[in-house]
Amino acid sequence: MTYCVGMVLDKGLVLMSDTRTNSGVDNISVFRKMMHWEQPGERVIAVMTAGNLATTQAVISQLEERTKTPGERRNTVYDAPTMFQVATEIGRLLRDTIDERQAANGAQGQGRFTASMIVAGQIKGMEPRLFLIYPEGNFIEASWDTPFFQIGETKYGRPILIRAYDRGMSFEDAVKLLMVSFDSTLKANLSVGLPLDMMVIERDTFAAGHQRRITHEDTYFQAISAGWSDSLRNAFNELPDYSFYASADETA
Numbered sequence: 001m002t003y004c005v006g007m008v009l010d011k012g013l014v015l016m017s018d019t020r021t022n023s024g025v026d027n028i029s030v031f032r033k034m035m036h037w038e039q040p041g042e043r044v045i046a047v048m049t050a051g052n053l054a055t056t057q058a059v060i061s062q063l064e065e066r067t068k069t070p071g072e073r074r075n076t077v078y079d080a081p082t083m084f085q086v087a088t089e090i091g092r093l094l095r096d097t098i099d100e101r102q103a104a105n106g107a108q109g110q111g112r113f114t115a116s117m118i119v120a121g122q123i124k125g126m127e128p129r130l131f132l133i134y135p136e137g138n139f140i141e142a143s144w145d146t147p148f149f150q151i152g153e154t155k156y157g158r159p160i161l162i163r164a165y166d167r168g169m170s171f172e173d174a175v176k177l178l179m180v181s182f183d184s185t186l187k188a189n190l191s192v193g194l195p196l197d198m199m200v201i202e203r204d205t206f207a208a209g210h211q212r213r214i215t216h217e218d219t220y221f222q223a224i225s226a227g228w229s230d231s232l233r234n235a236f237n238e239l240p241d242y243s244f245y246a247s248a249d250e251t252a
Contacts, residue, residue, distance in 0.1 A: 051115025
């Protein structure tokens with residue numbers, strides 16, 4: 001399992017992913033799930049992945065044209081004229097890769113090779129865009145009504161995003177919000193784990209700006225985790241007390 005979030009702000013895009021992969025509690029490893037490509041001054045495109053690791057890596061390899069000789073390799077995300085077409089191509093590759101692996105493994109392969117992806121970025125002359133790509137290859141785009149996407153283990157970190165997200169917030173506040181969301185998920189599910197990868201893509205810079213790997217030793221993340229736990233306990237203690245002996249009107 002994994003957890004990845006992509007968020008649209010007025011200022012640009014903020015992305016965060018964990019790095020844990022596992023095949024049981026005795027086989028846990030770290031693997032990067034956030035990739036990006038840049039053409040300075042022209043485009044920046046990032047992809048985050050969740051699901052079967054072999055499937056997602058096969059898709060990334062195809063994007064990077066690794067079947068060609070080194071001198072002929074060219075990432076196909078550099079050729080697409082719009083972010084919509086980037087998402088379309090990645091969706092096609094994901095669907096075809098899943099279909100091929102499931103077909104090769106017969107009935108035993110059904111449901112074992114599924115994956116989903118978040119695609120984010122900006123191409124010169126266009127707006128920053130964010131897409132959620134499903135295993136079937138179709139996708140949806142972030143909007144005012146749906147300004148962020150999650151993939152993987154989504155339920156534990158979602159409530160704080162819904163309550164605190166503001167499209168006009170600063171990058172710094174967005175990073176803090178994502179850290180709280182990830183901390184909540186880490187506390188509730190052992191299949192999501194540190195280190196975390198974070199990236200900020202500022203509008204019209206066409207570059208992956210602020211990047212950071214958040215490890216167990218990260219003092220800021222430790223402060224966020226401890227502070228959020230303390231704040232929740234304090235907020236709970238400040239709520240009105242319930243009484244078994246009060247009337248219905250008094251407890252309502």
